[in-house]
Amino acid sequence: NAGVTQTPKFQVLKTGQSMTLQCAQDMNHNSMYWYRQDPGMGLRLIYYSASEGTTDKGEVPNGYNVSRLNKREFSLRLESAAPSQTSVYFCASSRGEKLFFGSGTQLSVL
């Protein structure tokens, strides 16, 4: 009963390094999302994919890219990490109007 699986759980990067956050869901959902969570702020949408083969910018897309590899997988890439990207990142998928979240990736950029 995996649901939404994110890897890695923790990551520390140096400024300028790149990395990809992986996300997979086994619920056959069409739509997938990447959010970031910062202290004192709600979740902010980075990118979403309404269906396989499509991606769209959310509220805070700058500095990120995404790939919807197939129906199951949606990855988030930081090409050149910056300290402002230190955050907790959540992947989610949706069925109807309900969001299902992964357990998050805690990313620190030094």
Added chain:
Amino acid sequence: GEDVEQSLFLSVREGDSSVINCTYTDSSSTYLYWYKQEPGAGLQLLTYIFSNMDMKQDQRLTVLLNKKDKHLSLRIADTQTGDSAIYFCAEKGDTGGFKTIFGAGTRLFVKA
């Protein structure tokens, strides 16, 4: 743009009722949600209400919606220590497409 606001902290004694409040600005909100986040975990949908409803009850949870004032509340009856978590209010409107707007979350502390 759309905004969702909620207080950041609430402390209650075990056995008391907790009431978490939220206000939102989007008059076209169709769905209003409460998500729960436990330490080190992702958000889990707790309950949600359609904008054409005033109230929804689900066991210990009662959701009240005042659409005129754009105010949503979550009441947890007989609060237990296991209810300690962050509770996020969220809304989604017809005009937002796939965009769900989240509040900053209310951290509920339950004292034994």
